[in-house]
Amino acid sequence: MEAVAFIAGEPISDRPVCASPNIAAFIRTWSDGLPQAERDGLILPWLPRLVGTHGSDALERRRMVTVADWLVRTHLPAWFHLAKLNVEADELADLPELEAIGDLASLCDHLKRARKRAAVANLTLRQTGSAVRAAAWDAAQQAAWGTIRDALEAAGPLILAAGWDTAYASAYAAARAYGKAPLEPTRRTLQDTAVALVERMIAMREATAAEAPAASAPTPGGTERRP
Known part of the structure; x- marks a missing residue:
């Protein structure tokens, strides 16, 4: 930069x-x-x-929401597919595209269930932690999280919890797949999708007032340790 x-x-x-x-x-x-x-x-x-x-505030919100959408509908389903949680993966990938960070409120229960479905015993997650984090929480995922973290916190505890459910569901799914399938091909595929994500953000242009989605009013939020 x-x-x-x-x-x-x-x-x-x-x-x-x-x-x-x-x-x-x-x-x-x-x-x-x-x-x-x-x-x-x-x-x-x-x-x-x-x-x-x-760009304008409206354009920058659209770009930031596009990153959140990538985490929910591209990044997370890829790890669920690797873990053979195909029904859940398809449900996540088929969700409507996010138009505002506030849209995560309607997905809170869905993402919480996804996290629980992917979860493995904490001991197993600790045992595979470094390998799992290097894949599920690789540089592209960390870049996405860093881009949306402030908006999640500003939107309040419910939205922030949905973000954490998304992050940890990816890690749990990678832990389920660990030892059964190589993690690196999925990481590299997701890197390719991150390239497409940046290209999409660069290509975005200002919307008219009629096209721009309304911004959700933020409410006070909490913080949680970053993965």
Whole structure:
């Protein structure tokens, strides 16, 4: 992101004014978690295209909600499919696309059930923790979580809990699959979908007032330790 600031002729900063704050947040975290070769191959080609992506509040909300939608309807179902929880995976993938962070309120029970369905004994999760976290909570997932975390907290405890259910259901599903199927192919497939996610955010343009979804009013939220 400092390179984006340089390209735009701004003072050097990892938060250039010219770039979408949500795309920048995603790329900062994703880039930090990638090996150098992957970082160069994935991130560098985007840098000139990020100049001028900073949008209105409405556009930035749409971008942020698109990231949340990726976590719920793409990231989580991929791990459920690997764990052979195919019915649940298809139900998650077929959910309506999120239009606002507040939409997670209607999915709280659904995501809580998904977390319980995927859950394994805590001892097993601890035993497989490092391998599972490296896959289910890889750089792309952490980038998505970092992008939406503040919005989840601002939206209140119910929405934040739905976000955590999504994160932990992915980890539990990866733990169920651990030792039965390789985790790396799913991680790499999800990395490809994260590339498509960034492309979609870059391509987003300002909506008219009639097209833009109404923003949900935030309520005080709590915090929870990040995965």
